[in-house]
Amino acid sequence: MRYTRYNYKKKNNNLLKLLIIIMVFLVVAFVASKGLEGVLKRELTGKEKEETQEVDGKKSTESNSGLTFWIIQGGFYSKKENAEAVNNQLRSKYNSFIVEDGDKFRVIIDIIRKDQGDIFIKSLTEQGISFVKSEINIDYKDSASEQLGNSIDALMQHHERLKENDVASINTAELKKWSGEIKLPEGENPHKEDLAAINVFIQGLPEDLTKASQEDLSRFIYNMVVKYKI
Template sequence: MRYTKYQYKKKSNGINFLTSVVMMILGAGAIGLIVGTMIFNTVWGNKLMKIGGTSQEVVADETVKKEAFESVQCGYFSKEENANKVLESLGKSYNSFVVKDEEKFRVLAGVFTGEEGDKALKELKDKGIEAAKVKFTLDEEDKVQEQISAISDGYFKIVTTLKNNEVKAVSTSEFKGWTKELPEITEGDKKEIIGQFKKHIEELPSELKKENLTDELKYIYTILINFKR
């Protein structure tokens, strides 16, 4: 991970939570439906917050205290039809979407972490599309933002797994269970956002499919926009 506050170690079986997310790979063949599984290995386990319990060990680490996500905005329009025209011009490469902001409409070319936002920005500009990067920064010294950061980071990785051409669906069960065990935050600026986020995760189906990808990235954006810098 880019930024970590805790190292998560599981004493019982040595498998870090969410270092493996079971992905259901579905394909149709002449003899029927073939179901396979893949293991999505990620270092996100190092990002897990301390949630208590005897099966976990949390070790403090020297780290940067900020977590950053990005989006690339491709226009801000008073008319939805104009926003939709730009959206169509972006194609399907970026999992783009339109968000209503008061009485206007923003066109976003996805949500990104790391260098992916820079790459998308350059590609769009090279195509002659006006674009600007929007950055969201969460302060992990703040309890509210720390928890939102952890949930966002894990959920983002699950959702973007669906970008893999071979992946048709991804299981949410383990992540939903982990989110449910996170401690309740009862005070702090924007604490209500955590409740909204957890409720959304709880109500997810047992697996997400490719057709859910854009809508879930859009939802992540609606959470992160509260931390625009």
């Protein structure tokens, strides 16, 4: 879409003079602010660029790099039939599924990105659906953790596309090629096993991923990210 710029036409000389005065004032104010900005920058020289925050009396570095999800749980039950009853109600609107936790059963409404979470939660609240939110964070501390985040994000992209009404299937050839080229970290690394497991899962996906595969994909993502719950 092309956007046209609105061209303001000069009405008379008095208006022109007023505009010139305003422009001069703005230029002076801009120069003054730049001078103050320079002073502030010099004051900050030598300080750490990353922000810190107090957590339980200790300073921790706040990093913008990483991957954050929300797991939205719709119930936690001791009897499977109760979990199935709730899940059946939710599945009419959401991609909910059941995961076993020991001898208990969790109904997971969905796994969503944090930036989409507020809208999703608002929708649940307006419908009177009870839920519990858990935050998942994968910190990019090194290349292996970043690659883990990228791999999970790749699966999440397919997870999200399958939710779209006009998407019947997704060809997985490109995803498999991409995953197959990932090099596992050498030596001992806490993410090495997870990276290998994701690659095995991706290589085992059908040629075309359909909505019938949504639950298996969701459950795999859940089992992979739940260990990173904050």
